[in-house]
Amino acid sequence: MAAPPRPVPPQPAPRRRAPAAPLGRDTSDVLQQIMAITDQSLDEAQARKHALNCHRMKSALFSVLCEIKGNTAVSIRHQEEDPPDAQLLRLDNMLLAEGVSRPEKRGRGAAAGATATPGGCPNDNSIEHSDYRAKLSQIRQIYHSELEKYEQACREFTTHVTNLLREQSRVRPVSSKEMEHMVGIIHSKFSAIQRQLKQSTCEAVMTLRSRLLDARRKRRNFSKQATEVLNEYFYSHLSNPYPSEETKEELARKGGITVSQVSNWFGNKRIRYKKNTGKFQEEATMYTGKTSTASMARGPGGQPSCQSTASPGSCGPFPLASGGDMVLTLRTLAFLQPPPGGACLQTPAHSSWQRATTPQPTSSPAGDSGSFNSDVSN
DNA sequence: TGGAATGATTACTT
DNA sequence: AAGTAATCATTCCA
Numbered sequence: 001m002a003a004p005p006r007p008v009p010p011q012p013a014p015r016r017r018a019p020a021a022p023l024g025r026d027t028s029d030v031l032q033q034i035m036a037i038t039d040q041s042l043d044e045a046q047a048r049k050h051a052l053n054c055h056r057m058k059s060a061l062f063s064v065l066c067e068i069k070g071n072t073a074v075s076i077r078h079q080e081e082d083p084p085d086a087q088l089l090r091l092d093n094m095l096l097a098e099g100v101s102r103p104e105k106r107g108r109g110a111a112a113g114a115t116a117t118p119g120g121c122p123n124d125n126s127i128e129h130s131d132y133r134a135k136l137s138q139i140r141q142i143y144h145s146e147l148e149k150y151e152q153a154c155r156e157f158t159t160h161v162t163n164l165l166r167e168q169s170r171v172r173p174v175s176s177k178e179m180e181h182m183v184g185i186i187h188s189k190f191s192a193i194q195r196q197l198k199q200s201t202c203e204a205v206m207t208l209r210s211r212l213l214d215a216r217r218k219r220r221n222f223s224k225q226a227t228e229v230l231n232e233y234f235y236s237h238l239s240n241p242y243p244s245e246e247t248k249e250e251l252a253r254k255g256g257i258t259v260s261q262v263s264n265w266f267g268n269k270r271i272r273y274k275k276n277t278g279k280f281q282e283e284a285t286m287y288t289g290k291t292s293t294a295s296m297a298r299g300p301g302g303q304p305s306c307q308s309t310a311s312p313g314s315c316g317p318f319p320l321a322s323g324g325d326m327v328l329t330l331r332t333l334a335f336l337q338p339p340p341g342g343a344c345l346q347t348p349a350h351s352s353w354q355r356a357t358t359p360q361p362t363s364s365p366a367g368d369s370g371s372f373n374s375d376v377s378n
Numbered sequence: 379t380g381g382a383a384t385g386a387t388t389a390c391t392t
Numbered sequence: 393a394a395g396t397a398a399t400c401a402t403t404c405c406a
Contacts, residue, residue, distance in 0.1 A: 219385050219402050242395085263394085264386060271397065272384090353395095 026057045052171060066173045091198040098205050100140050136205065143201045147194065154190040158183055226255030230265050235287035241270055270353065
């Protein structure tokens with residue numbers, strides 16, 4: 001087998017001294033002049049450039065440069081298509097989702113955040129998120145103006161470089177591929193800047209979100225209506241303050257809050273009540289008075305949604321401090337007679353709650369030793 | 379302005 | 393999965 005042809009070593013680019021044989025003295029001079037341009041001032045260079053353009057050997061020089069270029073075969077590093085950058089894609093998606101990268105639209109903006117934020121009535125959301133929307137709008141404006149600036153600068157610089165290359169192409173061979181390559185480099189540099197812009201915009205949006213949309217930070221006290229509804233249920237089911245899912249839904253609807261807020265409220269209430277029963281006596285009295293009045297007005301069985309009444313023999317832990325609950329007391333008395341077998345027909349009360357809230361004689365500010373612990377719904 | 383009240387979150391238990 | 397207990401973060405009020 002014949003040995004593969006040895007690659008021809010690239011000829012060194014002509015430096016100060018031109019190859020003597022094929023080129024004459026004129027050409028050598030011209031080349032020297034070209035090389036010297038880099039050491040000259042701008043004005044000198046311009047003058048020299050003009051002189052070169054008008055030089056009688058210009059076309060000869062051009063063809064020589066073409067030949068040299070052909071031989072040295074300066075390969076334009078093939079600019080492989082960048083694979084779609086995952087991080088850039090994420091940034092773009094996020095900016096799109098936040099309504100930053102799309103043109104501003106009325107009423108949009110924080111919608112994603114608003115729907116994700118639990119709690120509060122819808123009005124609250126719109127009021128609280130208006131601040132967010134305003135700030136997001138500012139971010140959007142800055143983002144777009146910066147983006148526009150970068151694009152403008154990119155266009156100008158590309159034009160400038162292209163013109164420069166076109167002009168140079170009069171004295172040296174510049175292929176369209178080279179031009180494209182150069183333009184590609186410029187674009188990739190500018191897109192790096194744009195990525196930076198996108199990154200910082202995303203960070204700004206994230207900060208804004210956490211500052212203005214974080215549910216815990218935007219805590220609002222429930223409306224009086226909601227608190228009343230919840231307290232009424234709580235104190236009227238003191239022996240077993242564990243509303244069912246359906247009841248929670250109903251309470252949520254009545255109070256204009258979410259089911260999870262109802263759950264949170266009952267969780268907090270149970271804990272805090274258990275921890276400091278005495279502190280809640282006044283409140284308990286108030287609500288048990290209210291609900292008993294209401295139930296008297298409604299008559300027996302007036303609370304269809306309250307299915308988790310205390311079971312007989314596991315009466316509510318607290319004495320009814322207020323008067324006006326004669327009916328309740330009598331009803332409670334009735335419950336003191338355990339049914340045959342003593343079985344609980346109702347939802348089983350949570351034993352831990354009952355254990356923990358077993359009435360302590362000292363915890364009753366009313367000191368009414370004659371009254372019975374009662375769940376008013378009984 | 380400080381402390382109490384309160385809604386939400388989190389780690390853990392049942 | 394629902395509840396408890398501790399804690400956080402915010403709001404309210406004297």
